[in-house]
Structure formats: structure tokens, C-alpha cells
Amino acid sequence: MSTHITVLPEDFQKAVKQSGSSLRPLQLPHPRTGLRALFVYHGSTLLELHSVTPDTPRSWFVGESVVSNGNLMLMTPIDPVFILIPFLQGLDPKAPFxxxxDFLEEALLSYSPPDINKQDVALFMTLGCARRALKQLCETKVIPPDISVHKPSPERITAFIKRRLERVISAQAVPEPSTSEPASDSTLQPSSGSTPGKVQSFPTIQRQHLRLGLSVEELGPLDCPKAQAIRAATRIKIAGEIVGNWVEESLMAEILATYDISAYTNHATARAEHGLNLRPQLPEQRRLKLVKGGNQKQETSEKLEPRLPVG
Known part of the structure; x- marks a missing residue:
């Protein structure tokens, strides 16, 4: 059996150790692409497996041993609701409860991407986390004494994704500028009174803000109405990219179309045009080439055309 180096949440690791049980991998369709992806579950927690492959062959030193496989396995929590969404989209919302x-069996039959592992999907459908997820995506009624019935609800699916979008948007919120001190952009300098969930807690999002031009130096002070509109629209775009990692592309585009991000679009267009206009003209590049029919070298020159900056 091959050995892998794995990183997983500490609380999940403790729960597995206490239970003494092993992790059962599941091959499930990825909610965005429909392609096979690996997941593991324990109790009510579902984790997605990611393999990070180094550019060159590497090994790990673990104590006195050497692990020849240099890949790094990452296990990150995922909401089981995302896994269910593609299965429910194909159901008729006018169908009876x-x-x-029966409802999950019909959902499994309605969505069959290539190479689907129906045995693992059926096992996932029996998990408590999957059964609880149904209540967030479907209309549910309880018939005494203990029978639950469901019917599809596109509105609930949309509402769930929008709630996730709003959570990511709010996690990027910046503090209101103080009237006694100059406004500073928290995407550049974390405030001392910041709380978990602010953008400074997420370096990846912080870099996104800088890349998209949300700094005070480029966009202006926080209390500028135009700058506020651009920042708000850009946060929606970033939230769409993050949540869109687990939502089918056309569905995500449909939901994002209900938001107004025109302020970001105009800002991005202006940045691209401004960057092109400011790009310096490159000097003539001189090079030597062999003169046809001999070994003599002749100096020639050519102008390099300016290119639109990437990113």
C-alpha cells in the first residue's frame, strides 16, 4: 500500500482517531464539472480531496523513513448541499411530493454524467449529511409519525447559492472610515480592531483586491461614492469566482446576472485602456543576422509592438 502525506482539519483528525474508524473515499461527480472527484466522509463532515503535484520529482522525510511519493494531499471541507444540486436540477419542480x-432514487436517475460511480453516489445519498441537505434545497413536509416527503424547488437552490455568495461578499467588507483619522484601505493594512472573517484574514482574497485595483492609491478613499460602488461590485465578482468553484458554470452565470457589477466592468475596462496607453514604446531592437550566401553578419533593426499587459 502506498503512503501519502495528507493535510486535513485538526478537529476532523481528532474525530477519526477517537472513533478508530478508517476513512471511506467516495467517487462523486464534481458539482461544477460533473467529472469524477474524490471525497471522504466521517460523521456529518464531507471533505474534498486535492492532490498537489510538485513540478519535479520529490520525496518526504517522515521520521526515519522516506515517502517516495512527493505529492501532497489536501482535504478541505465541502458543504454536501453543493454535491446534491446537480442531481436536483434535472427534476420537475411541478412533480408531487x-x-x-424515492425522491433520491429519481434524482440519481435524472443526472448521469460520464463515468459516474452509481454505487458511491447511492452510498452518499444514504448519509445523514445528504438527507439534511435536502431540506435546504427542496420543499419538505413531514407526514406523521416520521415520514418526510420532498419536491424540487429551483427557488431554494438559487436562494442557497445566493446565501453563500453573500457570506463571501460580507467576509470582504472593509471597516467604515473614521472621521478623526484618515481612511485607510484594509486590503493593504489590517486594522487592529478587525475580526475573523474580514478580508485581511484571507491573503488570497487580499491579493485579488490588489490585483483588481481596489487599493486606496489606485481607486481613491473609502468614503468616495464611486470607489464604494466599484469595490462593492468587485467583491461580488470575487465571491462569484470563489463560490463558482462548486457550482455549474451556466447556473452560476444565471445567478450572477441578478447582481449589478457594471461598476466593476467599467473600472476593469478603464484600467486595461489606461495600462495600454501608459505602456512605454519599446526602443528598436537590434539584432544580427547572417547575410544570405556568406558568413558576414549584418545589423538589422525592428520595432516591437506594445502588447496589452496580462492580468
């Missing part, structure tokens, strides 16, 4: 088992 059905008991849980």
Missing part, C-alpha cells in the same frame, strides 16, 4: 428514498 415523494418520500425521501
Amino acid at each position: 415523494k418520500p425521501t428514498d
Whole structure:
């Protein structure tokens, strides 16, 4: 059996150790692409597996041993609701209520991407986390004494994704500028009174803000109405990219179309045009080439055309 180096959440690791059980991998369709992806579950937690492959062959030193496989396995939590969404999208929202088992069986038949592992999907459908996820995506009724029935609800699916978008948008919120001190952009300098969930807690999002031009130096002070509109629209765009990692592309585009991000679009266009106009003209590049029919070298020159900056 091959050995892999894995990084997983500490609380999940403790729960597995305490239970003494092993992790059961599941091959499930990825909610965005439909392609096979690996997941593991324990209790009510579902983790997605990612393999980070180095550019060159590498090994790990673990104590006195050497692990020849230099890949790094990352296990990151994922909401089981995202896994269910593609299965429910193909169902008729006008269909009558059905008991849980019948409803999930119909959902499994309605969505069959290539190379689907139906056995693992069926096992996932029996998990408690999957059954609880149904209540967020479907209309659910309880028939006494203990029978739950469900019917598809596109509105609930949209509402769930929008809630996730709003959470990511709010996590990027910047503090209101103080009237006694100059406004500073938290995407550049974390404030001392910041709380977990602010953008400074997420370096990846912080870099996104800088890349898209949200700094005070480029965009202007926080209390400028135009700058506020651009920042708000850009946060929606970033949230769409993050949540869109687990949502089918056309569905994500449909939901994002309900938001107004025109301020970001105009800002991005202006930045691209401004960057092109400011790009210096490159001097003539001189090079030597062999003169045809001999070994003599002749100096020639050519002008390099300016190119639109990438990113």
C-alpha cells in the first residue's frame, strides 16, 4: 500500500482517531464539472480531496523513513448541499411530493454524467449529511409519525447559492472610515480592531483586491461614492469566482446576472485602456543576422509592438 502525506482539519483528525474508524473515499461527480472527484466522509463532515503535484520529482522525510511519493494531499471541507444540486436540477419542480428514498432514487436517475460511480453516489445519498441537505434545497413536509416527503424547488437552490455568495461578499467588507483619522484601505493594512472573517484574514482574497485595483492609491478613499460602488461590485465578482468553484458554470452565470457589477466592468475596462496607453514604446531592437550566401553578419533593426499587459 502506498503512503501519502495528507493535510486535513485538526478537529476532523481528532474525530477519526477517537472513533478508530478508517476513512471511506467516495467517487462523486464534481458539482461544477460533473467529472469524477474524490471525497471522504466521517460523521456529518464531507471533505474534498486535492492532490498537489510538485513540478519535479520529490520525496518526504517522515521520521526515519522516506515517502517516495512527493505529492501532497489536501482535504478541505465541502458543504454536501453543493454535491446534491446537480442531481436536483434535472427534476420537475411541478412533480408531487415523494418520500425521501424515492425522491433520491429519481434524482440519481435524472443526472448521469460520464463515468459516474452509481454505487458511491447511492452510498452518499444514504448519509445523514445528504438527507439534511435536502431540506435546504427542496420543499419538505413531514407526514406523521416520521415520514418526510420532498419536491424540487429551483427557488431554494438559487436562494442557497445566493446565501453563500453573500457570506463571501460580507467576509470582504472593509471597516467604515473614521472621521478623526484618515481612511485607510484594509486590503493593504489590517486594522487592529478587525475580526475573523474580514478580508485581511484571507491573503488570497487580499491579493485579488490588489490585483483588481481596489487599493486606496489606485481607486481613491473609502468614503468616495464611486470607489464604494466599484469595490462593492468587485467583491461580488470575487465571491462569484470563489463560490463558482462548486457550482455549474451556466447556473452560476444565471445567478450572477441578478447582481449589478457594471461598476466593476467599467473600472476593469478603464484600467486595461489606461495600462495600454501608459505602456512605454519599446526602443528598436537590434539584432544580427547572417547575410544570405556568406558568413558576414549584418545589423538589422525592428520595432516591437506594445502588447496589452496580462492580468
